[in-house]
Amino acid sequence: MRYPFPTGKNDFIQGNEAIARAAILAGCRFYAGYPITPASEIFEAMALYMPLVDGVSIQMEDEIGSIAAIIGASWAGAKAMTATSGPGFSLMQENLGYAVMTETPIVVVNMMRGGPSTGQPTLPAQGDIMQSIWGTHGDHMLIVLSPSTVQEAFDFTIRAFNLAEKYRTPVVLLGDAEIAHMRERVYIPHPDDVEVINRKLPESEEEHKLPFGDPHGDGIPPMPIFGRGYRTYVTGLTHDEIGHPKTVEAEIHERLIKRIYGKILGHREDIISYEEFELEDADVAIVSTGIVSRSAIRAVKMLREKGVKAGLLKLHTVWPFDFDMIEELAERVRKIYVPEMNLGQLYHLVKEGADGKAEVELIPKIGGEVHTPMEIAEKVVG
Amino acid sequence: MQIRFAGIGGQGVVLAGVILGEAAAIEGLNVVQTQDYSSASRGGHSIADVIISKEPIYDVIVTEADVLVALAQLGYDTVKNSLKEDGLLIIETDLVKPERPYIGAPFTRLAEETTGLALTVNMVALGYLVAKTGLVRRESVEEAIKRRVPKGTEEVNLKAFRAGYEEGSK
Amino acid sequence: MYFKSAYDIREKYLRKEMLPTIFCPGCGIGSALQYTLRAIDDLGMNPDEIVWVSGIGCSSRVPGYVNFDGLHTTHGRALAFATGIKLANPDLKIIAFMGDGDTSAIGGNHFIHAIRRNLDVTVILINNFTYGMTGGQVAPTTLRGLKGTTAPYGQFENPFDIAGLAVAAGANYVARWSVFNYIQGINSIKKALQKEGFTLVEFLSPCPVSFGRRNRMKTAPELLRWYQRITVPLNKAKKMPPEELEGKVVIGEFVDRDRPGLIKAYREYIKRAKKAMGWEE
Numbered sequence: 161m162r163y164p165f166p167t168g169k170n171d172f173i174q175g176n177e178a179i180a181r182a183a184i185l186a187g188c189r190f191y192a193g194y195p196i197t198p199a200s201e202i203f204e205a206m207a208l209y210m211p212l213v214d215g216v217s218i219q220m221e222d223e224i225g226s227i228a229a230i231i232g233a234s235w236a237g238a239k240a241m242t243a244t245s246g247p248g249f250s251l252m253q254e255n256l257g258y259a260v261m262t263e264t265p266i267v268v269v270n271m272m273r274g275g276p277s278t279g280q281p282t283l284p285a286q287g288d289i290m291q292s293i294w295g296t297h298g299d300h301m302l303i304v305l306s307p308s309t310v311q312e313a314f315d316f317t318i319r320a321f322n323l324a325e326k327y328r329t330p331v332v333l334l335g336d337a338e339i340a341h342m343r344e345r346v347y348i349p350h351p352d353d354v355e356v357i358n359r360k361l362p363e364s365e366e367e368h369k370l371p372f373g374d375p376h377g378d379g380i381p382p383m384p385i386f387g388r389g390y391r392t393y394v395t396g397l398t399h400d401e402i403g404h405p406k407t408v409e410a411e412i413h414e415r416l417i418k419r420i421y422g423k424i425l426g427h428r429e430d431i432i433s434y435e436e437f438e439l440e441d442a443d444v445a446i447v448s449t450g451i452v453s454r455s456a457i458r459a460v461k462m463l464r465e466k467g468v469k470a471g472l473l474k475l476h477t478v479w480p481f482d483f484d485m486i487e488e489l490a491e492r493v494r495k496i497y498v499p500e501m502n503l504g505q506l507y508h509l510v511k512e513g514a515d516g517k518a519e520v521e522l523i524p525k526i527g528g529e530v531h532t533p534m535e536i537a538e539k540v541v542g
Numbered sequence: 543m544q545i546r547f548a549g550i551g552g553q554g555v556v557l558a559g560v561i562l563g564e565a566a567a568i569e570g571l572n573v574v575q576t577q578d579y580s581s582a583s584r585g586g587h588s589i590a591d592v593i594i595s596k597e598p599i600y601d602v603i604v605t606e607a608d609v610l611v612a613l614a615q616l617g618y619d620t621v622k623n624s625l626k627e628d629g630l631l632i633i634e635t636d637l638v639k640p641e642r643p644y645i646g647a648p649f650t651r652l653a654e655e656t657t658g659l660a661l662t663v664n665m666v667a668l669g670y671l672v673a674k675t676g677l678v679r680r681e682s683v684e685e686a687i688k689r690r691v692p693k694g695t696e697e698v699n700l701k702a703f704r705a706g707y708e709e710g711s712k
Numbered sequence: 713m714y715f716k717s718a719y720d721i722r723e724k725y726l727r728k729e730m731l732p733t734i735f736c737p738g739c740g741i742g743s744a745l746q747y748t749l750r751a752i753d754d755l756g757m758n759p760d761e762i763v764w765v766s767g768i769g770c771s772s773r774v775p776g777y778v779n780f781d782g783l784h785t786t787h788g789r790a791l792a793f794a795t796g797i798k799l800a801n802p803d804l805k806i807i808a809f810m811g812d813g814d815t816s817a818i819g820g821n822h823f824i825h826a827i828r829r830n831l832d833v834t835v836i837l838i839n840n841f842t843y844g845m846t847g848g849q850v851a852p853t854t855l856r857g858l859k860g861t862t863a864p865y866g867q868f869e870n871p872f873d874i875a876g877l878a879v880a881a882g883a884n885y886v887a888r889w890s891v892f893n894y895i896q897g898i899n900s901i902k903k904a905l906q907k908e909g910f911t912l913v914e915f916l917s918p919c920p921v922s923f924g925r926r927n928r929m930k931t932a933p934e935l936l937r938w939y940q941r942i943t944v945p946l947n948k949a950k951k952m953p954p955e956e957l958e959g960k961v962v963i964g965e966f967v968d969r970d971r972p973g974l975i976k977a978y979r980e981y982i983k984r985a986k987k988a989m990g991w992e993e
Contacts, residue, residue: 172573212989232797255785338576338602391759396784458600
């Protein structure tokens, strides 16, 4: 297999470019998109690379069509991705819910910019955290990852595909305009060194019969992709284990939705990833995700130099959220600060997790600039 | 080390930043490169930031620049306050009139004299910067130029870079 | 023309456990479905290589009743999903069962762009002039003066001619019949299924319960008689002045051509890309 970019070596590239290359190394062979700042370079890279790896890159008529096309491609057996920003992500919500309901592995990249509406197209923000979790209607569960460096954008993209395939679920990669256009040194591994997980196809009679059931007790049914003789009927309506619509039976709806919740929440330990900095003896903690984590790490260093016992919990997985971990943290520290580029979203999750065991304070910033380390440190010092 | 390039759209400010960043990456240093420009493709301010360090880099944008390379007054005025008090100011002496100590040369004229193309001003300034600061090795920058400039323009860009390097070595 | 018994067709292709259907007495969707299955049967196509796709509405429930792979998607989006399926696995044949509102209102943009791309798909369009599932609201196809719950005094807007739209957007094959024209219908579907690119067979299809009832045509036979009154065969229509065609619906085969389909175009694009990179001669 020949790759259209160098592998097994360092490169100096933008976050958007890193996401495209990672997708291809993760096995993505179908990309559908619609141009939007600041995510267009992902599409442009895919447009350049996909035909060379016998994959598909297609410009759809809008973002609704883009996510629809990747869901279709996934059912036809391809690993598929789309990328967008706020306005396009809003349009995708309907079919994001369809992907949840039909348990379709897809990766949706949202490079956040200032909103609401057209907002600040070129500037970074974190205003879509809640939307990425709860944007589509109805009770639903999916996975949201958020990188803070170009290397993480690369690594998390591969992880997004692997989680999508493993848990038969949509995964949202939540970047921002800064990561999108920032260039950093990134290690692009050799394809043989990339861990790639592929979806399970039904093998036994029972697996074949229950494409929306729970043949293994882990909540994750193998996926009977099209054209292999499974004759699967896939619907966004509430359906039973076979896939037949059952729209008024309360117990069937409850069983289906609870299994979709359970297959993610039951594997929280595998899905949730984070990093800790100087937390062991910390007296105050910062909890952050995405681009702000960079300034938060610097802030911790500055605070430590001044003798303040500060530490950082840097969340890589935004959803599912480990409320218990935050509660344990709250028991250990005096106060938790949540810097984020919005007027309070992650803050609410942290506050719920802390459950009153420690004070939680939001450090909000909007307008298009990442917090400076000093802005965070000053808030902590008071 | 925080280096900031400031100019106007069309001067190739971002490319200069990208090439400096690439050179640092070639040397195995950690490097972050970001940019900020107005939505006008030509004429608005254009800023490129490069942060180079042996340690992991957490900063996203330059907050206290060690070096500011200013190629146009508009760019300079936009970001002049971000230069450290003891920071190094390098300017295009024909186009920027600063109110603090500086070094520099008429980079655009040098570009025109060397390559006949004013738009190679970015490479001249980059050469001058590298000669004055020794941030990265000259060979690393030349390799980065070969990788990053449009095919067929390698020689002209290298020529401009070398002219700037010579000027900076005087 | 020899016709297999409808029981044999049902036996061979339907998911028995899903029956009965949700379709009302007098509904035309079953007829259009039967024509489609007969066409597949006559052509000897392998059901494992066919995917049925649909959006939302009565007609969109069809993929649930047939024993094939099926994707019952969101309202209006069937062809965007189909684009992904077909490009990801070009060996699959796609049949999209769509309604008139699904196709031309909420899905209008996906529809015209799927045709512009010449996506390799066969659309079976059920045009019943109304939103049947939600209870008889007017649709973009509702003729002027006809009643729906959202235009109770009679439609005041102009209707879309979906088949005409498909011809203008560049489809390879477009035909329109009423479900009454069963032989023409089956033949058109057979033609459509054998062509590359975008193909569309539209059926005027009775909806006595949600549409007929509000327009003094309470039964399917009344609606079929109405179709006979308002439809004009294409060759006859060609000779008629426009004012006489006002309020009429032309039926027939509107276009039959062989422009390259999306799959062929994309395969050539891959070659072009590899050549441009010097990967292939």
